[in-house]
Amino acid sequence: MNRRDALTRVALIMGGTIIGGDYFLTSCSSPESKEEKKTTAKKQEKPFLSQDQVAYLNEVGETILPTTKTPGAKAADVGSFMAVMVKDCYKPADQQIFLKGLTQLEQASQKKNGKGFLELDPAQRTALLTALDAEQKQYSQTKTREAPNHYFRMIKELTLLGYFTSEVGSTKALRYVPVPGKYDGCVPYKKGDRAWATT
Amino acid sequence: MEKNTYDAIVIGSGISGGMAAKELTEKGLKTIMLERGRNVEHIKDYVNANKDPWELPHRGGKTQQMIADYPVLGRDYTLNESNLDFWVNEKESPYVEVKPFDWFRGYQVGGRSLMWGRQSYRWSDYDFEANAKDGIAVDWPIRYKDLAPWYSHAEKFAGISGNRDGLPQLPDGDFMPPMEMNCVEKDVAARIKKNYKDRHMVIGRTANITKPHHNRTNCQYRNKCWLGCPFGAYFSTQSATLPAAVATGNLTLRPHSIVTRILYDKDTKRAKGVEVLDAETNQTYEYYAKIIFLNASALNSAWVLMNSATDVWPDGLGSSSGELGHNVMDHHFRVGAHGEMPGYEDKYVYGRRANGIYVPRFRNLFGDKRDYIRGFGYQGGAGREGWSREIAEMSFGGEFKDALTEPGQWTMGLGAFGETLPYHDNRIFLDKTKKDKWGLPVLAMDAHIRENEQKMRIDMMQDAQEMLEKAGLKNVKTYNNGYNMGGGIHEMGTARMGRDPKTSVLNQYNQVWDAPNVYVTDGAAMTSAACQNPSLTYLALTARAVDHAVSELKKQNV
Numbered sequence: 001m002n003r004r005d006a007l008t009r010v011a012l013i014m015g016g017t018i019i020g021g022d023y024f025l026t027s028c029s030s031p032e033s034k035e036e037k038k039t040t041a042k043k044q045e046k047p048f049l050s051q052d053q054v055a056y057l058n059e060v061g062e063t064i065l066p067t068t069k070t071p072g073a074k075a076a077d078v079g080s081f082m083a084v085m086v087k088d089c090y091k092p093a094d095q096q097i098f099l100k101g102l103t104q105l106e107q108a109s110q111k112k113n114g115k116g117f118l119e120l121d122p123a124q125r126t127a128l129l130t131a132l133d134a135e136q137k138q139y140s141q142t143k144t145r146e147a148p149n150h151y152f153r154m155i156k157e158l159t160l161l162g163y164f165t166s167e168v169g170s171t172k173a174l175r176y177v178p179v180p181g182k183y184d185g186c187v188p189y190k191k192g193d194r195a196w197a198t199t
Numbered sequence: 200m201e202k203n204t205y206d207a208i209v210i211g212s213g214i215s216g217g218m219a220a221k222e223l224t225e226k227g228l229k230t231i232m233l234e235r236g237r238n239v240e241h242i243k244d245y246v247n248a249n250k251d252p253w254e255l256p257h258r259g260g261k262t263q264q265m266i267a268d269y270p271v272l273g274r275d276y277t278l279n280e281s282n283l284d285f286w287v288n289e290k291e292s293p294y295v296e297v298k299p300f301d302w303f304r305g306y307q308v309g310g311r312s313l314m315w316g317r318q319s320y321r322w323s324d325y326d327f328e329a330n331a332k333d334g335i336a337v338d339w340p341i342r343y344k345d346l347a348p349w350y351s352h353a354e355k356f357a358g359i360s361g362n363r364d365g366l367p368q369l370p371d372g373d374f375m376p377p378m379e380m381n382c383v384e385k386d387v388a389a390r391i392k393k394n395y396k397d398r399h400m401v402i403g404r405t406a407n408i409t410k411p412h413h414n415r416t417n418c419q420y421r422n423k424c425w426l427g428c429p430f431g432a433y434f435s436t437q438s439a440t441l442p443a444a445v446a447t448g449n450l451t452l453r454p455h456s457i458v459t460r461i462l463y464d465k466d467t468k469r470a471k472g473v474e475v476l477d478a479e480t481n482q483t484y485e486y487y488a489k490i491i492f493l494n495a496s497a498l499n500s501a502w503v504l505m506n507s508a509t510d511v512w513p514d515g516l517g518s519s520s521g522e523l524g525h526n527v528m529d530h531h532f533r534v535g536a537h538g539e540m541p542g543y544e545d546k547y548v549y550g551r552r553a554n555g556i557y558v559p560r561f562r563n564l565f566g567d568k569r570d571y572i573r574g575f576g577y578q579g580g581a582g583r584e585g586w587s588r589e590i591a592e593m594s595f596g597g598e599f600k601d602a603l604t605e606p607g608q609w610t611m612g613l614g615a616f617g618e619t620l621p622y623h624d625n626r627i628f629l630d631k632t633k634k635d636k637w638g639l640p641v642l643a644m645d646a647h648i649r650e651n652e653q654k655m656r657i658d659m660m661q662d663a664q665e666m667l668e669k670a671g672l673k674n675v676k677t678y679n680n681g682y683n684m685g686g687g688i689h690e691m692g693t694a695r696m697g698r699d700p701k702t703s704v705l706n707q708y709n710q711v712w713d714a715p716n717v718y719v720t721d722g723a724a725m726t727s728a729a730c731q732n733p734s735l736t737y738l739a740l741t742a743r744a745v746d747h748a749v750s751e752l753k754k755q756n757v
Contacts, residue, residue, distance in 0.1 A: 063595070063596075065595065065600045069601070070601075085257060085260075088262040089260055090263070133594045156595065160587070160603075161258065164587075165253060167251065180420040181419050181550070183379060183548070183551075184379070184550060185384070186381060189544070189545050189546055191605070193547070193606075195585055196548075196551075199585065
């Protein structure tokens with residue numbers, strides 16, 4: 001990315017309310033130093049999310065970005081991506097919201113349907129997430145900058161980011177050319193042609 | 200001692216240091232280039248240049264660890280996992296902010312030539328005459344005609360792609376074929392031309408080659424320049440000046456070499472060499488030469504001078520003028536506008552152009568008069584939105600996903616870069632109470648923009664909005680995201696050129712008045728800031744100064 005692009009992009013993101021914005025705006029906390037991290041890393045055998053949790057998030061992600069004529073979020077393993085991002089890029093407070101959110105999502109499913117998310121059929125999953133998405137949208141629009149983030153907004157953002165920047169998303173849902181070799185500033189486009197994965 | 204003696208020493212290996220080394224060695228001088236950081240080998244050390252985006256675990260984002268380790272770098276887009284190794288370790292090399300100051304440094308062979316923005320513009324006499332006409336600071340000791348042949352020299356070697364636009368405030372150069380505007384940019388450029396007599400939108404002039412040049416492959420339109428280019432398509436020390444210098448057989452490159460001071464000889468009133476602290480071993484060495492080029496980047500070149508010859512001048516070599524470390528300048532920015540372009544749904548682009556458009560300065564020129572002096576230029580571009588946009592009435596699901604796999608509407612943005620005036624009170628100085636990893640005193644920054652820049656920022660925002668609206672864009676929104684000095688990464692002015700040793704640090708050939716065999720040819724030398732990106736001017740000043748130095752050496756004047 002060149003500098004001007006980066007600036008324009010950040011400006012656009014900051015100007016609008018584009019999903020993924022938080023990803024670019026994550027701010028500072030005081031995590032452990034590098035040295036401490038090295039030692040704790042050795043002790044820390046337990047991964048940040050269990051395999052079951054990753055599989056669960058893949059199912060949630062698949063409802064957000066399902067398989068259509070192109071592969072869905074599960075094929076891109078967005079669950080594993082979320083585990084990495086939440087562990088490395090989220091502040092501790094946001095990590096807690098995310099982890100607690102997995103329970104909250106499950107509770108919301110129990111309350112609405114009398115069973116867990118994995119037991120739901122596709123229509124029920126969509127209905128549940130539609131309600132949660134409406135909830136997070138309303139919450140996010142009115143919340144102050146300092147107020148806690150909504151867990152479902154995190155899941156949705158990470159699903160979109162994880163999917164469209166993955167190999168599956170970049171090459172199957174979008175188009176990716178590693179070395180274009182030339183620039184043409186005006187090529188024909190017809191509805192249905194896929195977007196470029198990178199700019 | 201003999202083996203530490205060269206004809207010339209170059210301090211720093213970035214854009215201007217690399218050029219100094221190339222010119223000196225090509226003129227037959229045995230030259231040592233001292234670089235404080237590690238070596239970065241062309242291609243081999245561009246570790247992420249050939250990775251696909253999904254190979255980066257955080258897809259280029261920033262982790263909490265990175266945010267903790269790089270508190271300054273994290274203030275802007277610059278903190279990114281893809282080229283983290285090219286940015287200075289902030290814990291090892293701290294500085295003091297009397298006022299907020301963003302200092303984005305690259306301590307390695309190649310310096311910031313590896314990550315620079317590559318926009319390359321000539322200055323004109325509107326810039327070189329500005330201080331004299333406005334009666335501020337001091338007059339530049341040179342005019343455009345003095346530098347024009349050296350601009351050509353630098354452009355022909357570096358390879359600058361651009362269009363000859365025939366604009367007096369942005370002189371044409373010896374360009375490679377220009378890159379192309381996309382269809383929306385072409386339309387906007389035409390509409391700006393129709394609506395304004397003195398405003399123009401041109402394709403950016405960039406140090407990316409558009410045809411093969413000196414064993415370098417032309418730009419492949421990957422737009423990953425700041426990772427280092429395996430094709431050598433953009434100008435950097437590694438791709439261009441270093442191989443040319445090495446080819447002469449006259450160059451010695453010494454990484455891990457922190458120059459702590461220039462050794463000044465009171466009797467001859469000349470520098471005799473430099474003291475080097477080996478950053479790895481902490482051993483101290485001395486190197487000797489007849490000519491010294493100081494190219495450590497604007498603020499660090501001032502730091503070296505402040506630490507030198509303190510037995511003669513307590514505030515350092517070049518401080519007799521009272522101007523060393525003063526007049527810090529930058530380009531203020533993070534202000535502009537963006538909007539949506541209706542139509543063009545049947546048009547798209549192929550390739551990732553590592554360049555944008557440029558709107559040269561139009562304020563306070565050609566009879567225009569504002570309530571501030573000087574002006575600004577815009578950089579920007581148009582493109583179609585990608586997957587991160589919002590889709591109306593859709594939140595998730597199959598239709599949502601399929602809609603996001605298609606490009607969105609066209610948008611265009613203009614971001615301004617404005618001239619900062621040289622204020623004597625904007626200064627840097629040594630803070631001896633704080634030390635870096637090597638026990639060396641660090642710089643303290645005390646600089647901020649003033650009324651002239653603040654007034655200019657209103658135009659920078661509103662003019663962008665007005666031009667985009669007149670060009671047919673809808674829903675145009677302005678932004679002003681605030682600015683700290685240094686954030687433009689165009690630091691300048693801390694050892695300025697001038698006509699009088701009482702009011703300037705350097706003369707018209709970039710020689711330190713108090714030690715004429717020391718030349719400073721990086722951003723420190725700048726007498727005013729103009730609003731164009733400055734690196735091409737450093738290249739031209741450097742080549743001109745080397746030519747002078749070598750001819751003076753032959754005449755035994757230095």
